[in-house]
Amino acid sequence: MNTTTMGKEASLDGLEFDGDTVLCRVCGDKASGFHYGVHACEGCKGFFRRSIQQKIQYRPCLKNQQCNIMRVNRNRCQYCRLKKCIAVGMSRDGT
Amino acid sequence: MNTTTMGKEASLDGLEFDGDTVLCRVCGDKASGFHYGVHACEGCKGFFRRSIQQKIQYRPCLKNQQCNIMRVNRNRCQYCRLKKCIAVGMSRDGT
DNA sequence: GAACTAGGTCACTAGGTCAA
DNA sequence: TTGACCTAGTGACCTAGTTC
Numbered sequence: 001m002n003t004t005t006m007g008k009e010a011s012l013d014g015l016e017f018d019g020d021t022v023l024c025r026v027c028g029d030k031a032s033g034f035h036y037g038v039h040a041c042e043g044c045k046g047f048f049r050r051s052i053q054q055k056i057q058y059r060p061c062l063k064n065q066q067c068n069i070m071r072v073n074r075n076r077c078q079y080c081r082l083k084k085c086i087a088v089g090m091s092r093d094g095t
Numbered sequence: 096m097n098t099t100t101m102g103k104e105a106s107l108d109g110l111e112f113d114g115d116t117v118l119c120r121v122c123g124d125k126a127s128g129f130h131y132g133v134h135a136c137e138g139c140k141g142f143f144r145r146s147i148q149q150k151i152q153y154r155p156c157l158k159n160q161q162c163n164i165m166r167v168n169r170n171r172c173q174y175c176r177l178k179k180c181i182a183v184g185m186s187r188d189g190t
Numbered sequence: 191g192a193a194c195t196a197g198g199t200c201a202c203t204a205g206g207t208c209a210a
Numbered sequence: 211t212t213g214a215c216c217t218a219g220t221g222a223c224c225t226a227g228t229t230c
Contacts, residue, residue: 032214033203043213049205050211075212093167094203127222128195138221144197145219170204170220 025088029071037094048085052092058082120183124166131185143180147187153177
């Protein structure tokens with residue numbers, strides 16, 4: 001998963017700290033805690049919960065299914081957001 | 096099923112040891128001791144204690160009341176968890 | 191004294207709520 | 211549909227009491 005995310009300022013993928021704030025592994029927003037197995041923000045927590053509760057099937061990504069999920073655009077593509085949630089390890093059993 | 100636990104690691108039902116660790120008879124997690132009459136983990140111990148203290152009536156299982164209780168999903172169905180606690184022999188006076 | 195467990199504590203999170 | 215906020219339930223840890 002978190003393959004060296006090229007320089008940047010530390011990429012959300014590999015990092016979970018920004019100073020002393022824990023960041024959401026999905027979108028990089030401030031994490032509100034450890035949810036479903038990963039540090040996540042309220043938004044991604046709720047999004048993932050809804051996704052598994054209702055077994056939602058999101059409309060496929062219109063681009064290349066590789067949308068870069070960030071706080072500001074996380075609601076742009078549900079398909080890729082859920083994909084990212086799973087990729088970073090979110091699961092019902094908080095594995 | 097019972098009987099020969101065929102290879103596997105020996106079904107939680109009949110076994111209490113996994114190597115040299117005693118396992119919780121309810122969920123298979125690591126037991127923290129002998130509680131209410133059976134080897135149980137801190138989680139199931141606390142769950143059972145609360146259940147008998149407050150005489151809680153859990154909402155009936157939405158499935159077939161035969162949920163397979165395991166460490167990762169033990170919080171999924173309280174009804175079946177308590178059922179399992181009783182089934183394996185937990186009781187207030189640690190009979 | 192050591193070894194043990196019933197019951198208490200409380201930081202933490204899953205899931206619910208509902209205004210936006 | 212989202213996500214900030216809320217609450218009830220969970221479980222790791224602690225303490226008091228019991229037994230050897």
